[in-house]
Amino acid sequence: MANISDTIEKFIVSSLENNSSVDISRNSLAEYFSCAPSQINYVLDTRFTLDRGYIKESKRGGSGFIKIIKVQNTDTNAYLNNLITDSVGDEITEKRMGQILDKLLNDFVVTEKEKNIILMALSDDSLSMPFTIKDKVRAKSFKNVLTKLMNSSKSDE
Amino acid sequence: MANISDTIEKFIVSSLENNSSVDISRNSLAEYFSCAPSQINYVLDTRFTLDRGYIKESKRGGSGFIKIIKVQNTDTNAYLNNLITDSVGDEITEKRMGQILDKLLNDFVVTEKEKNIILMALSDDSLSMPFTIKDKVRAKSFKNVLTKLMNSSKSDE
DNA sequence: CTCCTTTTAGTCAAAGATGGTCAAATTACA
């Protein structure tokens, strides 16, 4: 385990051990680990992805930053996580998504309005593209939304 | 958050907490924050925009001033209709959509959570497809969502 | 009144400070 990316990953993970988010300076971190600044991006892009439960925000320019937010481990989140892995998969139809959203509405994870927004945004009509990829795009997007929902109470400053 | 612009923004926002408008003196404020007077313009131009619900008036010369007024949109449907036809068009970038959503948030058409849902559902990352069609799909879907918001703004919640 | 001076605010572009992207080069691994 001699590679820098893994080391940087560990460093960030440990920074997140007792906090739900951490702010880093790309340049400082790069200097600290004696690597190219873009290596920080590489680590973030490959290890701190939405898929793995991380959300990122950043700002350039004076006093810029990169914020990494870890999705919390609550009951609701565990539930959402389950949905993501078990029910959504790599492809999903509009109808199946509707069923899942009904369940989420029932369990007070989303409001009626939020359900309708998601349904409309990812409807067959909205995703005007070949059927071969439509269900794939919908699955990817829907999973991203569900991940974001996990965090919707925490990350909003 | 060490940058002066953010500090000045906070100062002005807090001045507006209990009033719908505030008068400032550009030079005094610049002196107070030890910055260039034009920095005040920078803050005003980037943070107190119409998109974010502010309008400005000013006068030069002796006893000149800058007045910042907080406004809010009222006619939701006409406003959304306008957005759909004028601002979205056939293609839209993720960034531009974010700006529009900021405005909608400011005008209480969507909540922070709803904004985040739309942003995530139609983000570049979610719409994993060639760039040539990404902005088109986003525009189509976003307009559908806006239309839905229009119809539901009366009945929902 | 008219012109000049003073007092404000506005514009714009350069410089500085960060982070982002991409692809070539290198290294690790199956």
Next chain:
DNA sequence: TGTAATTTGACCATCTTTGACTAAAAGGAG
């Protein structure tokens, strides 16, 4: 040995800060 993962650097994009120059309003001297 060939493919995937990592490392690096050149170049790009965005946000902030500063200052020189411009524009407008008010007040006063004549």
